[in-house]
Amino acid sequence: MYVQRLHGCSVQCLSSESHLQELCRIEHVCCTPLGVNRKNICNFEVEYLCDYKRIQDEELYLVKWKGYPDSDCSWEPRHHLKCFNLLKQFHRDLERELLRRAKAAGNTPSRKSIARCPRRLDSSLSHHVVLKAKQRQRLRMWEQKLNNKHAHPGFILVENEVDLEGPPKDFVYINQYKVGEGVTITQSAVGCKCRDCFTDEGGCCPGGFQHKLAYNEYGQVKVKPGFPIYECNSLCRCGPSCPNRVVQKGIQYKFCIFRTSDGRGWGVRTLEKIRKNSFVMEYVGEIITSDEAERRGQIYDRQGATYLFDLDYVEDVYTVDAARYGNISHFVNHSCKPNLQVYNVFIDNQDERLPRIAFFSTRTIRTGEELTFDYNMQVDPVDVESTKMDSNFGLAGLPGSPKKRIRVECKCGAAQCRKYLF
Template sequence: MEEGLCQDSVHGSGLVDKTRIVEVKPLRSLAPMLPKSLQSSLSRRYPSRFSPFVLFEEPEESQPSPAPIPAPIRSFRKPLDEEEIPHGVNGDPSSPMDGLNGKSVDDNQRRIVQPMNSCKSSQKKSRKIPEFGSSSLIGGISVAQRDDGDRKVVTLVLMTFDSLRRRLCQLEDSKELNTTMVIKRADLRASTVMTGKAFRTNMKKRVGAVPGIEIGDIFFLRMEMCLVGLHGQSMSGIDYMNIKDEFQEEPVALSIVSSGVYDNDAEDDDVLIYSGQGENFNKKDKHVIDQKLQRGNLALDRSSHRHNEVRVIRGLKDAGNKNVKIYVYDGLYKIEDSWIEKGKSGGGVFKYKFVRLPGQPSAFAVWKSVQKWKTGSSSRPGLILGDLSTGVESIPVSLVNDVDSEKGPCFFTYTKSIIDPKPFSLVQSSYGCNCNKTCVPGDLSCSCIQRNEGDFPYIANGVLVSRRPLVHECGPMCKCFPNCKNRVTQTGLKHQMEVFKTKDRGWGLRSLDPIRAGTFICDYAGEFIDRAKVNNGGYDDEYVFDTSRIYNPFKWNYDPSLLEEISSNVSSEDYTIPSPLIISSKNYGNVARYMNHSCSPNVFWQPVLYAENNQYFLHIAFFALRHIPPMTELTYDYGCSGHADDSSAPQGRKKCLCGSTKCYGSFG
């Protein structure tokens, strides 16, 4: 009998007697293999200082300590050869984004940031970058941290990867990369750089939870999950390892990625019916075949007998882009049942019933609830108003209180802009660019790009590449079209926001949609006021945004040493503001007035300048510091009016209730 299922073993009931299936013994060769033609030339293709793409080539047994960090990769000056395209687990040169249950997934996701420290220095130009974003950690993750991470290291790896990806996208958009390169996707190139420098964590395979990764964490790319050890396969939907006991050695499943393509939707959000991997139709011979009980399928079968925990990652479509998938870690499951049924083509398909372990925080269930609220198929508990903005925003802003009986916040007038803004005098040859239709990245004749030091500040979907002293956007004075990609902060809300009542911090703000790192969230709207009125106590400090406050320094931009760029050519992250800007949102404001303070925020502000009516006006724009799951409160650093360690600092600091592990106890 052929290994796997006999075609005639499928009964009319759709079930099969699994005792008739010939089991395939675990193979040592399940480790990544390369074709003979590639094996013979492996050393020739990879220079001595450039290791092959081994992000997913992990043996089933324990791994040796990582090799010393190689010299920096000349990813720009010495392009990869065509043969150096990253390969998958079995040497398959297909895209690493392929293979959710044997099918390809979205590969157009082309395009994660540091917690802040306390206010310690008044010298903005010489202030010390916190340990979390310190250059001493770049490429310097210890051997122990590579095997076993924690939340800090996981976040560092993810944010470093995304900062590199954004920069590579920016260079690609502006055609500064070698156009003859085979590898065009920034995520593959960024992961190659990270892997070459051993900038990874949780490389040691394990059953159960992964240190530093929390249930509900989201990922926009499969590479992100691989770099932090959540799911070690770039293509396959099943990750597994061999476990040896006193009797035998056999594979067990560690994690699965549910693509949503083959997997059935169970009525219970804590139950997943997962389909095995492998085609059940032979395209070459054009006949129906059965999935085989080997590799990942065999590992799932053994795990169903062992009842070991399996990590489950759910792949969901992005509401804003149907061609993009977002992956959410849904926690630990166990396989309670398995069977075989006929697939659409007639071949036998393995089915596994995964049941979520009780007592875990909700993740996938939250996504499902949000989808029902947005489509109106389910009522929103605690809904007070459907649109707090009363039509001012193009996307409704709901008002919700499911905590107590309060009917809403104090009255204010909703506005999307600053009332009576103060213009700034800048030495400029013109107030706008002369571009046709839209500004093009890399076009140095564009005056707006020139003001941004030659870089286009955004990549696809309006994602900010780097924090800058000042971002210059095109404005109404420019000749480019209103849909120019350099007008990101002028187009209003991008996500469906919700003002909600917190348990202990008054009203807060969150999004019903997932938000990618670097994505614009909103402006800070309100009344422009002068400092004298603030000092005289004429305005409630709770609703005042002041650019002259001392804000905790942090590093968000990519490290140029990873790409062998000259650091002196990299823009500073210290803001350059023509003069202090103070905005009060007490009487006039938008959703930004509801963002609470946090010592470990997930949002940061960026000064943005553009011209209107022959004058330049400064705006405060908020961007996502890291990937933010839906229904997660949005917070930013309120800054300090004095030094945290200065006895002469003004009194009246507020008690902080952010709940962060790095909470400094007070703010303001």
Template structure:
């Protein structure tokens, strides 16, 4: 935890005073976050921590998944990456650490062998979450996440982490989870076409704060594939960035199925996102 214990406890007690549920176990789990303390508020019902949930800060890999080992090149810059450096040939961030492009391009950050130092402008996601968030219970939607500070367009918000599993295992889990009306699977297909992928991330039982981001048909964030330690396109990481300026107190959302086409995708539960672009239903 980045804050001193008395400050964290004060935030927790303030949030707990607003809540109807016993959130002590939830708070204990979220205290393991690498980043600012996350208050939890539930004034809607008595729901507490999800069953069998473990908070993690980085992906874990099932036994069937190979560990990524594709080598990265490294730079010899000793005071941040300089002009002409291979690491910044396709620059990802401005000098404030904000993402420059909202497109689909992959993001390659400086790796562990680079000599540019921790303050290099090309090291953002690898430093972890810096923004202040709150976990909040919503009617109809369940748990969601709120920004507790203003966020500029291009701000790195969180990495989507969980258990990295094979596509076969993801299909088996997805079938069961969709029958229960929920799934936390994210296919690692951003480097491929025709929805082909070998692996997925499942955050149902192991995940971080990003596991609780709700869906919106008009989201204010999006995911991007990112590489730090390797360049294996099958096993890229998933970073989530703000796609526009976000006000303090605004819910943070992503589109669970950005490529969904009505009539061609499987229709799920009714959507309660409230966006003017709402598709009325969740699609898988």
């Protein structure tokens, strides 16, 4: 048997550094590379705080130690704890729950009285803060999973300060279309030979389809909604810095998936300022046939939600279903006065039945503002150059489309709200 000794080779450890440190402390093993030594081997990490009580002037917290079972939780005085963020979060959760209960009882207590922590928590209050701590852990794990899966530079934050809802079940984050059963996609792109696509509009990809270049020098869309966008593709002579490559570069912003407080479920807000007419995100999901969309739409309608988006640039043949497979656009809500507009985009695949759906900002969007689009967007056919363009960008199977007739109340809150989605 021949054994080869490989010097300088390494494999990635599947455990995190913090987990390895926990194992060292549990087994009382010092490890210099992990920073565990005799001085700090007895320093244990607080996972979350479970309860609170005040005996005379001393504040005590019931601590759940990371890496240890619930049976090992212990009461610790506040001055022993160095987890300042967890302490702050514990009292914030407590104050919010006390305020919620007071409002439910018809009281309007002052913030000062709410901030005054009771000497002891009743079992329902301590149970609530534990549930919030565990929920926050699940959301952090989901947040990490999302950021590990997405292929764009923008970071995704997740937060829920409204209820105890955790990550959505059976949702798979994808970066591009997933081809469903009965759908065949053939890459049919033709590349341009431009040396400067910005100045040679006629010879560039848009010119080959009798259209103008869709972007200005800053990557902002300059054509009206309803006009298709043809970007340069993998067969083009131009490089990645070509001004006619925008959507294909992916999301460039940091977003937050957050729980709405008005019953609209999850929503998305931007953590950065977005300029007017800038590309924001794609709507991706599973491409299915319209017949399959009809079948799924009936099921989704009974559940009170749907994520079906017709690809009807030429004809209603295919539909994008983002219910289970999708990206962050899965969580973008409807508004009768949206800040996002839909465009049909063609890059490597120029089959007019299978455009890519891109959202561009209709105006400057401020940091912290929620992103929305109109589920029943209408395009003035007079302004549409292509006679093939269907003027209705509506989601397939949603109320108001030929496939569905049930009306759903709109909760967007816009001054000109239509009261119903359709």
